[in-house]
Amino acid sequence: MKASFNFVFGLSVLILTSCSSVRVNSDYDQAASFQEYKTYKIVKQSDNFPLGVNAINQQRIETAIKATLTDYDYFYADQTPDLLVSYFVKINTEQAYNTYSTYYSGRWRGVMITDVDVREYQEGTLIIDLIDTKTKQVVWHGTASGTVSENMKNVEQKINEAVAAIFKEYANVKRTS
Secondary structure, eight states: OHHHHHHHHHHHTTOOOSSSOOEEEEEEOTTOOGGGOOEEEEOOOGGGSOTTOOHHHHHHHHHHHHHHHHHTTOEEOSSSOSEEEEEEEEEEEEEEEEEEEEEEEOSSOEEEEEEEEEEEEEEEEEEEEEEETTTTEEEEEEEEEEEEOTTOSOHHHHHHHHHHHHHHHHHHHHHHO
16 A cells, blocks of 8 residues: 555656646735745755655656746745745545435335445645745745546646646735735
């Protein structure tokens, strides 16, 4: 079971769904001055990844974060950035239930038979936090969740799409603040 989990996680990190849509959520500190942020630095999060994680997918996530923030006119800064970008991934095993009822009628009475199908699947979530370096407080929190599988294609594209969807939420907050 653990080897299977590591295999799924290693292949897909979070790389959200080939058959269902990505769900994105965010929250933010309403007192934060998002217009003042211009630079960022990514915080290395090796402790926030389960054993067996695919290091290449970690690099893909960081590359996608950098590309997306560049698109939003942010600059990478090793020294004194305005924001720290912290990210991590979690995988949960979920269950889906389908119930089917069939009614058979005979000459004098009927019988109802109910079947329940249980399907297990892996739910992956990418979590990104933006931390104000002056206050040391999280000012924005975004997540993207979806189904992951062992045979996912276009992993890099799915990572890019998930990161872009998360930061689209951030751009909406920045525009309205």
